[in-house]
Amino acid sequence: MTTIHGYSSSGNCHKLRLLLEQLGRPYRWIEVDITAGATRTPAFLAKNPNGRVPMLELDDGRILVESNAILCFLAEGTPYLPADAWQRAQALGWMFFEQYSHEPYIAVARFISGWTPLDSPRRADLPRLRERGHQALAVMEKHLASNDWFTGPDHGVADIALFAYTDVAGDGGFDLSPYPALRDWLARVRATPGFVAMPDPPAAMKALIEQSTWGGA
Amino acid sequence: MTTIHGYSSSGNCHKLRLLLEQLGRPYRWIEVDITAGATRTPAFLAKNPNGRVPMLELDDGRILVESNAILCFLAEGTPYLPADAWQRAQALGWMFFEQYSHEPYIAVARFISGWTPLDSPRRADLPRLRERGHQALAVMEKHLASNDWFTGPDHGVADIALFAYTDVAGDGGFDLSPYPALRDWLARVRATPGFVAMPDPPAAMKALIEQSTWGGA
CATH class of the missing domain: 3.40.30.10 (Glutaredoxin)
Known part of the structure; x- marks a missing residue:
């Protein structure tokens, strides 16, 4: 197994x-x-x-x-990875985008907010991380304004890759209200068969995230 | 075309x-x-x-x-991308490693060295970038101590992805002498049929790189 x-x-x-x-x-x-x-x-x-x-x-x-x-x-061999070479390359393109232009800002802002003390010097990075993270969200919004999914004609690996941290971007202080197409896509992913949400972080991290957000860090 | x-x-x-x-x-x-x-x-x-x-x-x-x-x-469809699903996944694993754990340190240190002025505040990042870049080089060295290539049994896409910035790591102040297996692999890639080296940077960038290196920035 x-x-x-x-x-x-x-x-x-x-x-x-x-x-x-x-x-x-x-x-x-x-x-x-x-x-x-x-x-x-x-x-x-x-x-x-x-x-x-x-x-x-x-x-x-x-x-x-x-x-x-x-x-x-x-x-591999399932509808989550397109069989068509061009569509598969597009899915990979979005997955490399996720790891290079999205995760290092959106996931790292969340990590700093919930997994470092409120007086951590790393919190000084948050404004820059949020600026770069919003650039990534804007790129996604542009794609989603005329496409329902990131992996060809249906939900798939690139959607899963991009969903994971986008769905919890608020933990890192990202306001998603400027991205209506992105919010619709998040809802579409949540409605796919077998969907499971990421569990809440441990209580100590959740408390730090709430203090970070309310403190406007 | x-x-x-x-x-x-x-x-x-x-x-x-x-x-x-x-x-x-x-x-x-x-x-x-x-x-x-x-x-x-x-x-x-x-x-x-x-x-x-x-x-x-x-x-x-x-x-x-x-x-x-x-x-x-x-x-796709050439020997540079393995047909075997496990080997292809390993190649992808190394390519995601390259974009997440290697390029943001080794390529960015080179960029700062050659493409920013000698008094750029970004140069303060160089020690941290070099530390993280050396961690990536150490991971590569460990793999290459018992493998000739990163893409299954022969030269391929993961080798090309990792070669590009490793071969010019010196431009960002990385000394490759502690990595004998890595240096042998660089030589193996350079000896593959049809190999072409990256052209030298423009003269202004080359001069900045030389000053950065000699200045021990």
């Missing part, structure tokens, strides 16, 4: 849970507490020298890393 | 020239001077709202963006 090593409050990890639930495929989930250094142990680093989750492990011990590469692997 | 819009001194753009040359496939190259704002014009943004090169354009006007997505598209 496929094993996913993941941290449930991470959007990168949640992508895999969402796809596996939507595929109705059995899997084992091993929770990895990144806040307790579980990705920095010698045992973990022997499996992924880059020290990150998510990580897919096959029964024979073979390892695959990088959330979007794992999405593509799991979706 | 395939058209590539690219800036010749960008590793992300050079990836595509290298693959196309190695495939022996004809293409048209349109030079885009990013230093003169050519990716921020209304005409360019109409094609790629994210305002970046490289960009692939088909004869019918269809557009594909993101260097590694373009590599996969061009390599």
